[in-house]
Amino acid sequence: MMFESAQGMKIVVRTNGPYIVSGGVPLARGEIVVNDAGESVAWREIERVPTGETYALCRCGKSGNKPLCDGSHFADGFDGTETAERAPYTEQASCTNGPGLKLLDARQLCAEARFCDRAGGLWNLINRCDEPGVSDLADEEAALCPSGRYVTCDAVTGEPHEPALEPSIWLIEDPSLGVSGALWVRGGIPIVSEDGTPYEVRNRVTLCRCGESKNKPFCDGSHIAAVFDGR
């Protein structure tokens, strides 16, 4: 399920250091919007963050100049070892077939943004896609997932239902929990490991910026327990 690469843009993971972003990738701050029940329902862009053509984003969570790196990873002895699986998403994901729609789920990529909880949960919705409006809601919940943990596909053709996203990086804020979240890499920006190996190009990826993930370079939701403040 390779996604078309955003032309000229790249993110390189530095050994025990920052993410080097090149190619003029737009940077923005955005937040998870919740409904009255506290369920995640939408994204809201808060502001654009000015950057140069190339910039270094903090990966250890300790910079005094967030979101940019200020070299704090040296003093802190940051261990940024990449431990994430490198198999393609479709090999990592489980598959659930519902009526007309199938759901792929790679649990280990979860960034705990909680868009899959609404209306009884995406896992239940997928089995009820023959009921009015349910298929659209399942597609919506999956598409709002920033990490790309979830992908819904046409059950017959296998065509993935990916949202159109401007190639950009969002600094996630999660105000209902009072924490900052991952770097949301949107729109197929290639990510290259510290050893030079490219990760699979995907439309939605979340990179850890708190330094606490056990699935580096990807976010695993550890920023919540860490009460990470990325501002």
Ligand code: FES
């Ligand atoms: S930002 Fe989510 S685990 Fe670090």
